[in-house]
Amino acid sequence: MTRQPANGLRVRCARRRNKRDQRAPCRLSRAGRPDGYGQRFRTADGRADLTVQAAPNLANDSPAAFLAKKHPPSRVQYKRVTPRFFAVSSYKGDKVWYDRCNFSGRLVHCVLINYPAEEEHAWDDVVTRMSLSLSGK
Template sequence: MRLGIIAAVACTVAFAGTPALSQERTAGLDRPGWSVFADRAGTRVDYPAGIFTEEVGPARRGEGVELRSADGRARLMVYVEPNQENFTPERFVRTNLKVSARDIDYRRITDRFFAVSGVNQGEIFYSRCNFPGRAAGPMHCIYVAYPQSEERAWDDIVTRISLSLRVSRN
């Protein structure tokens, strides 16, 4: 089962230049070591700290952070993006999706979130944005990219990350 979302729809391009994939497994994949990421905007998400051990810097979209595995084979962004246009999840995807529809394997859109996933240059990408205020207020998002050859090993990991994304009420 592949989940998918591209809240960070444009991130597919942003993550170009990934190291060449080999038959090796992503560092930490067998021992994910779960932790909770939380930021000042109230974003909370379970993430495998045993895999995403290196902070690359600020997220390439919105306000947040980009993490990667020690071997650079997998990446995670957690970020908050303003929604000044008051996009609904459906309108955001329709307006901002930068990936061809044929590259999207999974697409789910509700009135509270969107999720998209697909394959690009040997990597699976998954993007999800929650819209806690519906079309009013910021979007709280995650973006995950990992080797396509490891799809089955990542299924449960990506599911947990995605389903845990929430906004705490301060």
């Protein structure tokens, strides 16, 4: 089941329900505002969160320069940087974190997702769909 909050963001979450790895939908509730423009969401049990935001790129940094200024951890598992976006992901404790930011003019449009490492395969489709749907418009 897909939930569509008032702001039009559609999100589908999944988690294992039993040994056969059936998926059950979860709800993301608003959980405050990030820097810049956007919204933060969290599951009711706090196991996962999602931030969708657009922030000013005041220094007009390239994706590589912007990412370097954020000081990502040295043990990043996945990193892709192009002239238009960056995507990075790794583990922090028992969580997976994934950040993707697209660059458009003076704004950086990002999706930041954190979820339990034990649910990584269940979240793969969600992360991929959200990452590919992120627009800088």
